[in-house]
Amino acid sequence: xxxxGNTIGVGIFTTSGIIAQHVPSPGWMLAIWAxxxxxxxxxxxxxxxxxxxxxxxxGEYVYLREAYGPFWGFLCGWAAFLANFSGSIAVLALxxxxxxxxxFTLIPHHTSTVTVSALLIVWIVxxxxxxxxxxxxxxxxxxxxxxxxAIGGLLAAGFFSRHGSWAHFSPxxxxxxxxxxxxxxxxxxxxxxxxxxxxxxxxxxxxxxRQPEVAVPRALLWGTLITxxxxxxxxxxxxxxxxxxxxxxxxxxxxxxxxxLFGDEVGWVLxxxxxxxxxxxxxxxxxxxxxxxxxMARDGVFFARAAHLHPRFSTPGHALxxxxxxxxxxxxxxxxxQLLTYTTVVLVGISVLTVSAVFVLRRRPGLQRPYRTWGxxxxxxxxxxxxxxxxxxxxxxxxxxxxxxxxxxxxxxxxYWWWRRVDSPTxxx
Numbered sequence: 001x002x003x004x005g006n007t008i009g010v011g012i013f014t015t016s017g018i019i020a021q022h023v024p025s026p027g028w029m030l031a032i033w034a035x036x037x038x039x040x041x042x043x044x045x046x047x048x049x050x051x052x053x054x055x056x057x058x059g060e061y062v063y064l065r066e067a068y069g070p071f072w073g074f075l076c077g078w079a080a081f082l083a084n085f086s087g088s089i090a091v092l093a094l095x096x097x098x099x100x101x102x103x104f105t106l107i108p109h110h111t112s113t114v115t116v117s118a119l120l121i122v123w124i125v126x127x128x129x130x131x132x133x134x135x136x137x138x139x140x141x142x143x144x145x146x147x148x149x150a151i152g153g154l155l156a157a158g159f160f161s162r163h164g165s166w167a168h169f170s171p172x173x174x175x176x177x178x179x180x181x182x183x184x185x186x187x188x189x190x191x192x193x194x195x196x197x198x199x200x201x202x203x204x205x206x207x208x209x210r211q212p213e214v215a216v217p218r219a220l221l222w223g224t225l226i227t228x229x230x231x232x233x234x235x236x237x238x239x240x241x242x243x244x245x246x247x248x249x250x251x252x253x254x255x256x257x258x259x260x261l262f263g264d265e266v267g268w269v270l271x272x273x274x275x276x277x278x279x280x281x282x283x284x285x286x287x288x289x290x291x292x293x294x295x296m297a298r299d300g301v302f303f304a305r306a307a308h309l310h311p312r313f314s315t316p317g318h319a320l321x322x323x324x325x326x327x328x329x330x331x332x333x334x335x336x337x338q339l340l341t342y343t344t345v346v347l348v349g350i351s352v353l354t355v356s357a358v359f360v361l362r363r364r365p366g367l368q369r370p371y372r373t374w375g376x377x378x379x380x381x382x383x384x385x386x387x388x389x390x391x392x393x394x395x396x397x398x399x400x401x402x403x404x405x406x407x408x409x410x411x412x413x414x415x416y417w418w419w420r421r422v423d424s425p426t427x428x429x
Contacts, residue, residue: 001144002201003223005280006288008147010095011195012231013274016238017250022188024248026239027172032185033235036192037228039386042379044199044224046355048217051203052371053361055212057316058295059204059288060354067357070299071416076350077296078412084347085289086323090330092282093118096275118331121282126324129287132313143280148230150273154258155233161261164240186393193390195231198281199224204288213370237261290320301419345394345402346409352387355380 016029023029050063058077065073097117128139158164202219206212238253241260250256258270294316297307303322310317358373358380373380395402 001141001223002205002284002287003199003219004148004226005144006198006201006284007196007223007227007281008151008230009092009195009198009277009281010274011191011197012234013254013270013277015191015195015253016235017247017253017256018191019188020244020247021249023185024244025171025173026169026244028185029188029239029244030232030235032188032192033231034228036189036196037224037231039193039383040196040199041221041224041228042375042383043351043355043387044220045217045373045375046358046380046383047200047203048220049358049369049371049373049376050354050361051206051216051220052213053367053369055206055216056295057204057207057291059200059292060350061292061295063354063357064350065299067360068353070301070420072353073299074296074301074416075409075412076354077292077302078415079346079350079409080289080292081302081323081326082408082412085285085292086326087330089122089282089285089289089323089327090118092278092285093121093327094331096121096278096282115331119328122286122324122327122331125283125286126320129283129290130310130313130315130317130320132315139283143276143283147273147276147280148226150276151230151234154270154273155237158237158241158257158261163261164237164242166240168239168241168243186389189386190390190393193386196227198284199227201284201288204291207291217371286320286323289323290316293319293322301416345391346405348387348391348394352384352391355383355387 019029019032023032051059054062054066056062061073061077061080063073064076094114097114125139199220202216202223206216209215238247238257241257247253247256254270254274293302293306294309296302297304297319303318306316306319306322308318309315359377361367362376
């Protein structure tokens with residue numbers, strides 16, 4: 001549920017219309033979604049080996065620290081704190097607040113109302129995770145099961161409504177003369193990978209689950225497979241409801257599908273599905289993000305108090321509070337979307353480094369590996385090549401934003417050396 005909840009967010013309900021602009025036939029669109037799933041599965045299997053080998057809190061921070069040294073692990077964690085987790089939490093809280101305020105007509109819809117609601121959401125969900133992994137995971141299970149049930153109901157009702165047409169799939173693999181094949185696929189792949197991001201969530205809590213060498217690989221594998229199946233089903237439903245020409249450029253593609261199949265009067269049903277998706281991702285991001293800073297602080301490369309576990313709840317309480325504080329600052333400043341854009345290329349680059357750690361650590365003698373990546377070395381290499389293609393495409397299309405992202409992460413370098421000097425890396429558990 002953590003993997004599913006952290007992956008299935010708003011992306012699947014908003015990106016297919018963008019993809020339809022670049023690949024104007026249903027067969028190619030479904031093939032790209034399937035290929036994105038294969039790439040994500042390759043990454044998940046590589047992460048499964050790393051998580052089983054190092055069942056510690058912190059995810060990629062731990063893996064890069066062990067493979068390349070503490071400096072590279074710190075850069076990864078710094079980027080996560082600066083924008084990846086805290087920025088995503090801010091974006092998701094604002095989106096969820098927007099849906100909540102719009103649902104209650106008695107509440108005046110002002111920017112300040114949405115902002116205050118977003119702040120309350122961040123701190124309420126943080127409080128649930130602060131009081132223990134059991135409570136946080138229970139919230140995640142409820143949201144995850146609710147989301148899957150809602151999406152399952154949408155798929156069943158949509159296909160049985162008979163208001164769509166299978167003729168929309170013909171021709172299956174046609175290609176317009178105005179579209180370049182390779183460039184179209186390359187551009188379409190970026191939103192697909194955005195929608196699949198989050199499959200690595202279970203690795204962040206490896207130190208807090210029973211038998212992590214078994215549980216984490218299974219969670220990564222089955223969570224990713226469930227996501228691939230749901231994404232495939234939803235995209236088939238989109239094309240069944242609306243021809244490809246009608247999908248092109250449509251951002252609210254989920255709402256478009258609901259109107260086509262059920263009429264305007266039941267549009268609120270999809271709003272509930274999207275709200276559940278946002279809430280599930282928000283809880284997963286809050287739950288996992290604090291574990292990264294906790295692990296960094298234990299190594300003496302982050303604020304020292306973030307390394308302490310709560311004496312009663314056994315959670316990284318200070319790290320969670322620090323994450324909530326920074327997320328609140330981003331909500332109030334309104335600059336978090338730009339931060340996320342700037343750091344995307346860095347985070348994708350770090351994912352390449354993380355999977356490359358599998359190759360590096362395979363050469364280390366005496367290292368226990370309870371789980372070995374299936375398809376090694378080909379599947380990890382496939383993930384690395386695909387991610388490198390995304391990075392190179394981003395540099396080609398938006399060089400200024402990519403350079404700013406690298407610059408933001410470089411700001412953490414002097415902090416790293418300062419923390420290494422003043423903080424002890426041997427904080428007890």
